[in-house]
Amino acid sequence: MPFVRSTSQLPQGGVQQRELFGFALYRVLEAVLLATLAWTPEHLGLLSAVDGPLLRGAGTLYLLLSLGLLWASRREGATLPIQGGWGLALDIIIAATALSAQQGLDAAIGLLLLFNITIGSLIVGFRLSMALALLAAGAVFGEFAISTLAARDDRPLVEPAMFAVCYLAGAAFSQFLRRELARTEALADERGSEVAQLAQLNELVIRRMRTGVLVVDGQHRIRLFNEAAWALLGAKGEAQRLADLHPPLDALLRRWRSTGEVQPRSLRVGEDGPELLPRFAATGVRDELYLCFLDDARHYSGRAEELTLATLGRLGASIAHEIRNPLSAILHAAQLLDESPGMPEADRQLLEIIQGQCQRMDGIVDSVLGLARRESAQAEVVDLPRLLQRFVGEYRTMHPLGADQLDERSGGPLSAMVDPRHLLQVLTVLVDNARAYGRLPGQPARVLLRAQPATGDSAEAGAVDLDVVDHGPGIPPAVAARLFEPFYTTSEHGTGLGLYIARQLCEANQGSLRFVAVPGGGACFRIRLPGRYASERPGRPGTP
Incomplete structure (x- = not known):
């Protein structure tokens, strides 16, 4: 039930194919009418037939061919101009035959042929439509000439002339309408494509929103939702009702619908889940739909x-x-x-x-x-063993250790790209913490500084690990997860900024600082620094 877009497309062939089918269906109706008149007994006096067999044959053939054209118009991949052209040619031939085979319906047949030419020209091209219009005009004039010479027709010349002019004018006007229809259809396709793209963009934006969005109806059935809402609510299945998914949210929505107010409190999902801040809105459509916006309080x-x-x-x-x-x-x-x-x-x-x-x-x-000031660190190539020896000596001078132990150990020559001032400040914070918290009750603190080449899949070439290890009681997992959060401290006199600033300084030097649990007790804070060739890579700004 994710957010989806609903689009409609024109059938195969578009508007013109539907017109071709309608035109073919209308031709079948004309053929049925002509066949009915042709097979009507002569004593009823509906027609003054000159050639009854010819008229009946033309009506029957017209009906059969019209049914064939109707069937062909529904086939996929039908060639519209060709079918339309053959259909108009059939109309003209049958009309000319009917005009020659009867008397009394000349004007009616001429009008029907005018309608066919005008509508058929919407399907075929300009040249073909004008050629068929000329063919129809020639057929009318030819039939008029034959009837006049045979003394079977006393109509004035103006009647076939008017029909011929109307055929040409109808074909020309239909071509104008055809161009307008094509332009309108192209514009509709373009607008439809834009709407589909916008719908797809809206779907992507809504799905990727950090704010959860739920759409429920008047019975509180879930109609739509985005990924954020499903993740914030901890849903695992296809819930159909809001009450099944999150009963407190369902109760809050019902209260909002009845009073228009939302309780100024957050909703918690489970014991360890996030706190949600719900907001509601009603849509302006006829169907009763409601929007539920869910914000994670942690973002605020x-x-x-x-x-x-x-x-x-x-x-x-x-x-x-x-x-x-x-x-x-x-x-x-x-x-x-x-x-x-x-x-x-x-x-x-x-x-x-x-x-x-x-x-x-x-x-x-x-x-x-x-x-x-968010300035970059002034990194330089530092000999880590020498820096550690210097740091241990200065620390022992400035901080009398008493029974505590502070040692350093390096695995051979090691160099790293780092600002030495930043590194000394980070080491001071870590050693102070190790002496304060990394000791067993009643025993002196034992702190070891250890430098070694970085290992692991995530280690870059030439990277160096600098560990500050103590032999104390270790750090509980719940506390370890929040060690680097600003203002978080387990000491009554601490500020909770030491480890946070230490990590910021490490990241300002393209390095990292993380806690590593030590099996059997104790704690290890690992500083990972880039190697001496890190200066050849683009640096990050000296900000978190």
């Missing part, structure tokens, strides 16, 4: 989330600008203090740490500003 929440994140990005950019000023002052003061004479070596090491971390924070600020 997703749009609200996008607006929230856009606002957060602008806010983050403003905060980053405000942080940069005091950060520059701290760095400048540290540089001046470093120039002081007699500085103890321990204090000088602390100043180096301050300067290094100020520079790192400045890089983080640049990354946040670049992400807010």
